Amino acid sequence: MKVVCELCPKKCALNQGEAGNCRARVNLDGELVAITYGFPCALHVDPIEKKPLFHFLPGSRAFSIATAGCNLHCLNCQNWEISQANPDQVRSFRMPPKQVIRAARKLKCKSIAYTYTDPVIFYEYTLDTSRLAREQGIRNVLVTAGYINHKPLKELCKYTDAANIDLKGFSDKFYQTVCNATLRPVLNSLVTAKECGVEVEVTNLLLPTLNDSDEMISNLCHWVKSNLGEDTPLHFSRFSPRYKMRNLPPTPIATIEKARQLAKSAGLKYVYAGNVLNSEWASTFCPGCDKKLVRRAGVSFLGSKLKNGKCPHCGKAIEGVW
Numbered sequence: 142m143k144v145v146c147e148l149c150p151k152k153c154a155l156n157q158g159e160a161g162n163c164r165a166r167v168n169l170d171g172e173l174v175a176i177t178y179g180f181p182c183a184l185h186v187d188p189i190e191k192k193p194l195f196h197f198l199p200g201s202r203a204f205s206i207a208t209a210g211c212n213l214h215c216l217n218c219q220n221w222e223i224s225q226a227n228p229d230q231v232r233s234f235r236m237p238p239k240q241v242i243r244a245a246r247k248l249k250c251k252s253i254a255y256t257y258t259d260p261v262i263f264y265e266y267t268l269d270t271s272r273l274a275r276e277q278g279i280r281n282v283l284v285t286a287g288y289i290n291h292k293p294l295k296e297l298c299k300y301t302d303a304a305n306i307d308l309k310g311f312s313d314k315f316y317q318t319v320c321n322a323t324l325r326p327v328l329n330s331l332v333t334a335k336e337c338g339v340e341v342e343v344t345n346l347l348l349p350t351l352n353d354s355d356e357m358i359s360n361l362c363h364w365v366k367s368n369l370g371e372d373t374p375l376h377f378s379r380f381s382p383r384y385k386m387r388n389l390p391p392t393p394i395a396t397i398e399k400a401r402q403l404a405k406s407a408g409l410k411y412v413y414a415g416n417v418l419n420s421e422w423a424s425t426f427c428p429g430c431d432k433k434l435v436r437r438a439g440v441s442f443l444g445s446k447l448k449n450g451k452c453p454h455c456g457k458a459i460e461g462v463w
Protein backbone atom coordinates (compact mmCIF):
# COMPACT_ATOMS: atom_id res chain seq x y z
CA MET A 142 0.00 0.00 0.00
CA LYS A 143 1.26 3.48 -0.91
CA VAL A 144 1.85 5.94 1.94
CA VAL A 145 2.16 9.73 1.61
CA CYS A 146 4.41 11.55 4.07
CA GLU A 147 2.87 14.85 5.14
CA LEU A 148 5.83 16.09 7.13
CA CYS A 149 7.56 18.31 4.61
CA PRO A 150 6.56 20.01 1.35
CA LYS A 151 8.08 17.17 -0.68
CA LYS A 152 5.08 15.01 0.21
CA CYS A 153 6.77 11.79 -0.85
CA ALA A 154 4.40 9.04 -1.97
CA LEU A 155 6.14 5.83 -0.96
CA ASN A 156 5.61 2.30 -2.18
CA GLN A 157 6.14 -0.66 0.13
CA GLY A 158 9.77 -0.72 1.30
CA GLU A 159 10.59 2.62 -0.27
CA ALA A 160 12.40 5.46 1.56
CA GLY A 161 11.52 9.12 1.15
CA ASN A 162 13.69 11.79 -0.39
CA CYS A 163 15.25 12.36 3.07
CA ARG A 164 16.17 8.63 3.40
CA ALA A 165 15.01 8.63 7.03
CA ARG A 166 11.35 7.71 6.54
CA VAL A 167 10.30 4.40 5.05
CA ASN A 168 7.05 2.68 4.08
CA LEU A 169 7.15 -0.56 6.05
CA ASP A 170 4.05 -2.68 5.46
CA GLY A 171 1.87 0.34 4.78
CA GLU A 172 3.14 2.28 7.79
CA LEU A 173 5.40 5.31 7.58
CA VAL A 174 8.32 4.62 9.91
CA ALA A 175 10.96 7.12 11.08
CA ILE A 176 13.81 4.64 10.95
CA THR A 177 16.37 6.80 12.77
CA TYR A 178 14.19 7.32 15.85
CA GLY A 179 16.41 6.96 18.92
CA PHE A 180 19.56 6.41 16.87
CA PRO A 181 21.64 9.59 16.66
CA CYS A 182 24.75 9.46 14.52
CA ALA A 183 26.22 12.64 16.01
CA LEU A 184 26.40 13.65 19.68
CA HIS A 185 28.33 16.67 20.95
CA VAL A 186 28.30 19.30 23.64
CA ASP A 187 28.52 22.68 21.89
CA PRO A 188 28.48 26.26 23.05
CA ILE A 189 25.05 27.66 22.23
CA GLU A 190 26.87 30.32 20.19
CA LYS A 191 27.91 27.61 17.73
CA LYS A 192 24.31 27.01 16.56
CA PRO A 193 24.52 30.07 16.09
CA LEU A 194 22.21 31.49 18.76
CA PHE A 195 23.54 34.76 20.16
CA HIS A 196 20.41 35.96 21.98
CA PHE A 197 19.59 32.79 23.88
CA LEU A 198 21.28 31.83 27.16
CA PRO A 199 24.74 33.10 26.13
CA GLY A 200 27.67 31.13 27.46
CA SER A 201 25.55 28.02 28.02
CA ARG A 202 26.10 24.52 26.66
CA ALA A 203 23.79 22.67 24.29
CA PHE A 204 23.67 18.89 24.12
CA SER A 205 23.52 18.43 20.36
CA ILE A 206 22.13 15.47 18.45
CA ALA A 207 21.46 14.48 14.85
CA THR A 208 20.40 11.45 12.92
CA ALA A 209 21.35 10.55 9.35
CA GLY A 210 19.51 11.95 6.34
CA CYS A 211 18.09 15.30 5.24
CA ASN A 212 15.17 16.55 3.17
CA LEU A 213 17.41 19.12 1.47
CA HIS A 214 20.42 18.32 -0.66
CA CYS A 215 22.46 21.50 -0.62
CA LEU A 216 25.45 21.32 -2.92
CA ASN A 217 27.53 23.13 -0.30
CA CYS A 218 26.45 21.06 2.73
CA GLN A 219 29.07 21.09 5.46
CA ASN A 220 27.72 17.92 7.10
CA TRP A 221 27.16 15.96 3.93
CA GLU A 222 28.80 12.80 5.28
CA ILE A 223 25.78 12.31 7.55
CA SER A 224 23.09 14.42 5.90
CA GLN A 225 23.42 12.81 2.50
CA ALA A 226 23.95 9.26 3.76
CA ASN A 227 21.56 6.40 4.16
CA PRO A 228 21.00 5.69 7.85
CA ASP A 229 22.62 2.27 7.45
CA GLN A 230 25.78 3.83 6.02
CA VAL A 231 26.73 5.73 9.17
CA ARG A 232 27.62 4.65 12.69
CA SER A 233 24.76 5.40 15.06
CA PHE A 234 24.20 5.00 18.78
CA ARG A 235 21.10 3.77 20.57
CA MET A 236 19.85 6.69 22.63
CA PRO A 237 16.14 6.93 23.42
CA PRO A 238 14.75 10.31 24.53
CA LYS A 239 15.10 9.57 28.26
CA GLN A 240 18.76 8.88 27.80
CA VAL A 241 19.27 12.11 25.86
CA ILE A 242 17.81 14.04 28.80
CA ARG A 243 20.01 12.15 31.25
CA ALA A 244 23.13 12.89 29.22
CA ALA A 245 22.22 16.57 28.87
CA ARG A 246 21.76 16.81 32.63
CA LYS A 247 24.97 15.01 33.42
CA LEU A 248 26.93 17.25 31.07
CA LYS A 249 25.35 20.39 32.56
CA CYS A 250 23.69 21.49 29.33
CA LYS A 251 20.89 24.01 29.63
CA SER A 252 19.45 22.98 26.30
CA ILE A 253 19.21 20.17 23.80
CA ALA A 254 19.93 21.16 20.21
CA TYR A 255 18.45 19.17 17.33
CA THR A 256 20.96 20.04 14.68
CA TYR A 257 23.74 19.15 12.20
CA THR A 258 21.46 17.43 9.67
CA ASP A 259 17.86 18.61 10.08
CA PRO A 260 15.44 17.87 12.92
CA VAL A 261 12.59 17.85 10.40
CA ILE A 262 13.60 14.38 9.25
CA PHE A 263 13.95 13.03 12.80
CA TYR A 264 10.75 14.79 13.78
CA GLU A 265 9.22 12.23 16.15
CA TYR A 266 12.51 11.75 18.00
CA THR A 267 12.84 15.53 18.34
CA LEU A 268 9.23 15.93 19.46
CA ASP A 269 9.32 13.19 22.11
CA THR A 270 12.70 14.32 23.44
CA SER A 271 11.55 17.96 23.49
CA ARG A 272 8.41 17.11 25.48
CA LEU A 273 10.43 15.23 28.09
CA ALA A 274 13.09 17.93 28.25
CA ARG A 275 10.45 20.63 28.75
CA GLU A 276 8.97 18.66 31.68
CA GLN A 277 12.40 18.56 33.26
CA GLY A 278 13.36 22.19 32.78
CA ILE A 279 15.76 21.71 29.88
CA ARG A 280 15.27 24.00 26.88
CA ASN A 281 14.94 22.87 23.28
CA VAL A 282 16.68 24.39 20.29
CA LEU A 283 16.15 23.68 16.60
CA VAL A 284 18.79 24.31 13.98
CA THR A 285 16.93 23.80 10.77
CA ALA A 286 16.34 24.76 7.17
CA GLY A 287 12.68 25.17 8.08
CA TYR A 288 11.49 22.97 5.23
CA ILE A 289 8.46 21.54 6.99
CA ASN A 290 4.70 21.75 6.69
CA HIS A 291 2.70 24.09 8.90
CA LYS A 292 0.87 21.57 11.09
CA PRO A 293 3.85 19.50 12.28
CA LEU A 294 5.90 22.65 12.80
CA LYS A 295 3.20 24.19 14.98
CA GLU A 296 3.11 21.09 17.12
CA LEU A 297 6.89 21.08 17.51
CA CYS A 298 6.98 24.79 18.35
CA LYS A 299 4.94 24.08 21.50
CA TYR A 300 8.08 22.60 22.99
CA THR A 301 10.72 24.67 21.21
CA ASP A 302 12.39 27.57 22.97
CA ALA A 303 14.72 28.85 20.27
CA ALA A 304 15.53 28.16 16.64
CA ASN A 305 18.14 29.18 14.20
CA ILE A 306 16.48 28.86 10.82
CA ASP A 307 18.50 29.07 7.62
CA LEU A 308 17.29 31.46 4.98
CA LYS A 309 19.62 30.18 2.35
CA GLY A 310 18.97 32.74 -0.34
CA PHE A 311 16.11 35.03 -1.24
CA SER A 312 15.18 33.36 -4.51
CA ASP A 313 13.17 30.32 -5.43
CA LYS A 314 15.60 29.57 -8.27
CA PHE A 315 18.46 29.47 -5.77
CA TYR A 316 16.57 27.07 -3.53
CA GLN A 317 15.70 24.83 -6.46
CA THR A 318 19.16 24.71 -8.03
CA VAL A 319 21.36 24.66 -4.92
CA CYS A 320 19.19 23.07 -2.21
CA ASN A 321 16.65 20.89 -4.00
CA ALA A 322 13.87 22.77 -2.25
CA THR A 323 11.71 25.90 -2.61
CA LEU A 324 11.67 29.25 -0.86
CA ARG A 325 8.04 29.84 0.16
CA PRO A 326 7.75 27.02 2.77
CA VAL A 327 10.87 28.33 4.50
CA LEU A 328 9.42 31.83 4.74
CA ASN A 329 6.20 30.35 6.10
CA SER A 330 8.12 28.40 8.73
CA LEU A 331 10.01 31.47 9.88
CA VAL A 332 6.73 33.33 10.40
CA THR A 333 5.08 30.34 12.11
CA ALA A 334 7.96 29.85 14.54
CA LYS A 335 7.96 33.54 15.42
CA GLU A 336 4.18 33.59 15.89
CA CYS A 337 4.46 30.58 18.20
CA GLY A 338 6.78 32.53 20.49
CA VAL A 339 9.99 30.74 19.55
CA GLU A 340 13.14 32.89 19.88
CA VAL A 341 14.10 32.98 16.19
CA GLU A 342 17.49 33.82 14.73
CA VAL A 343 18.20 33.65 11.01
CA THR A 344 21.33 32.51 9.17
CA ASN A 345 22.21 33.38 5.60
CA LEU A 346 25.31 31.65 4.21
CA LEU A 347 26.75 33.75 1.40
CA LEU A 348 27.84 31.76 -1.65
CA PRO A 349 29.93 33.79 -4.10
CA THR A 350 27.99 34.61 -7.31
CA LEU A 351 24.95 32.52 -6.30
CA ASN A 352 23.11 34.41 -3.54
CA ASP A 353 25.29 37.42 -2.80
CA SER A 354 23.94 40.14 -5.09
CA ASP A 355 23.04 43.43 -3.44
CA GLU A 356 19.46 42.97 -4.58
CA MET A 357 19.07 39.48 -3.12
CA ILE A 358 20.67 40.37 0.21
CA SER A 359 18.68 43.56 0.47
CA ASN A 360 15.39 41.79 -0.32
CA LEU A 361 16.17 39.17 2.32
CA CYS A 362 16.89 41.81 4.96
CA HIS A 363 13.74 43.79 4.19
CA TRP A 364 11.68 40.61 4.34
CA VAL A 365 13.14 39.70 7.75
CA LYS A 366 12.45 43.16 9.10
CA SER A 367 8.87 43.30 7.78
CA ASN A 368 7.87 39.75 8.70
CA LEU A 369 9.92 38.86 11.78
CA GLY A 370 10.79 42.28 13.16
CA GLU A 371 13.80 44.57 13.34
CA ASP A 372 15.02 42.88 16.54
CA THR A 373 15.50 39.51 14.84
CA PRO A 374 19.19 38.54 14.94
CA LEU A 375 20.58 37.90 11.46
CA HIS A 376 23.82 35.99 10.94
CA PHE A 377 25.71 36.22 7.67
CA SER A 378 27.95 33.25 7.38
CA ARG A 379 31.14 32.89 5.36
CA PHE A 380 31.24 29.95 2.96
CA SER A 381 34.31 27.76 2.62
CA PRO A 382 34.47 25.27 -0.27
CA ARG A 383 32.73 21.99 0.58
CA TYR A 384 31.06 18.93 -0.86
CA LYS A 385 29.93 19.61 -4.44
CA MET A 386 30.91 23.27 -4.36
CA ARG A 387 34.64 23.05 -4.12
CA ASN A 388 34.84 25.04 -7.34
CA LEU A 389 33.68 28.22 -5.60
CA PRO A 390 36.10 30.43 -3.65
CA PRO A 391 35.46 31.29 0.01
CA THR A 392 33.15 34.28 0.54
CA PRO A 393 35.27 37.45 0.32
CA ILE A 394 35.32 39.42 3.57
CA ALA A 395 34.20 42.44 1.55
CA THR A 396 30.96 40.60 0.71
CA ILE A 397 30.27 39.99 4.40
CA GLU A 398 30.91 43.63 5.15
CA LYS A 399 28.60 44.66 2.29
CA ALA A 400 25.86 42.35 3.61
CA ARG A 401 26.20 43.81 7.10
CA GLN A 402 25.80 47.32 5.73
CA LEU A 403 22.75 46.33 3.67
CA ALA A 404 21.16 44.73 6.73
CA LYS A 405 21.80 47.81 8.84
CA SER A 406 20.41 50.07 6.09
CA ALA A 407 17.30 47.88 6.01
CA GLY A 408 16.87 48.64 9.71
CA LEU A 409 17.91 45.35 11.33
CA LYS A 410 19.30 45.90 14.82
CA TYR A 411 21.38 42.79 15.44
CA VAL A 412 23.57 41.72 12.54
CA TYR A 413 26.41 39.23 12.96
CA ALA A 414 29.02 37.52 10.83
CA GLY A 415 30.05 33.89 11.22
CA ASN A 416 33.25 32.07 10.20
CA VAL A 417 35.06 35.41 10.23
CA LEU A 418 37.86 36.46 12.58
CA ASN A 419 36.37 39.75 13.68
CA SER A 420 35.14 39.89 17.24
CA GLU A 421 33.30 43.17 16.59
CA TRP A 422 31.09 41.33 14.11
CA ALA A 423 30.31 38.61 16.66
CA SER A 424 29.54 40.90 19.59
CA THR A 425 26.20 42.43 20.54
CA PHE A 426 25.90 46.21 20.61
CA CYS A 427 23.05 48.19 22.11
CA PRO A 428 20.81 49.57 19.36
CA GLY A 429 20.01 52.46 21.72
CA CYS A 430 23.44 53.80 22.71
CA ASP A 431 25.82 51.61 20.65
CA LYS A 432 27.74 50.30 23.70
CA LYS A 433 29.14 46.79 23.48
CA LEU A 434 26.97 44.55 25.66
CA VAL A 435 27.86 40.94 24.93
CA ARG A 436 31.46 40.18 23.97
CA ARG A 437 32.27 37.23 21.75
CA ALA A 438 35.19 36.06 19.65
CA GLY A 439 33.83 33.80 16.94
CA VAL A 440 31.57 31.40 18.81
CA SER A 441 33.34 31.94 22.16
CA PHE A 442 31.35 33.84 24.74
CA LEU A 443 33.58 36.32 26.59
CA GLY A 444 31.13 38.10 28.86
CA SER A 445 27.89 40.04 29.14
CA LYS A 446 27.11 43.40 30.69
CA LEU A 447 23.35 43.00 30.38
CA LYS A 448 21.31 43.60 33.51
CA ASN A 449 18.02 41.72 33.48
CA GLY A 450 18.10 41.70 29.70
CA LYS A 451 18.64 45.45 29.50
CA CYS A 452 21.50 47.72 28.51
CA PRO A 453 23.10 48.99 31.76
CA HIS A 454 23.95 52.31 30.08
CA CYS A 455 20.67 53.44 28.50
CA GLY A 456 18.19 50.87 29.87
CA LYS A 457 17.07 49.57 26.46
CA ALA A 458 15.60 46.06 26.57
CA ILE A 459 17.59 43.74 24.33
CA GLU A 460 15.66 41.06 22.44
CA GLY A 461 16.41 37.56 23.67
CA VAL A 462 16.40 35.06 26.51
CA TRP A 463 19.26 36.04 28.80
Ligand code: SF4
Binds near residue numbers: 147153161162262
Ligand atom coordinates in the same frame (compact mmCIF):
# COMPACT_ATOMS: atom_id res chain seq x y z
S1 SF4 B 1 10.12 14.25 5.46
FE1 SF4 B 1 11.22 12.89 4.05
S2 SF4 B 1 9.73 11.32 3.46
FE2 SF4 B 1 8.58 13.00 4.39
S3 SF4 B 1 7.96 14.26 2.65
FE3 SF4 B 1 9.86 15.12 3.42
S4 SF4 B 1 11.51 14.14 2.23
FE4 SF4 B 1 9.64 12.94 1.92
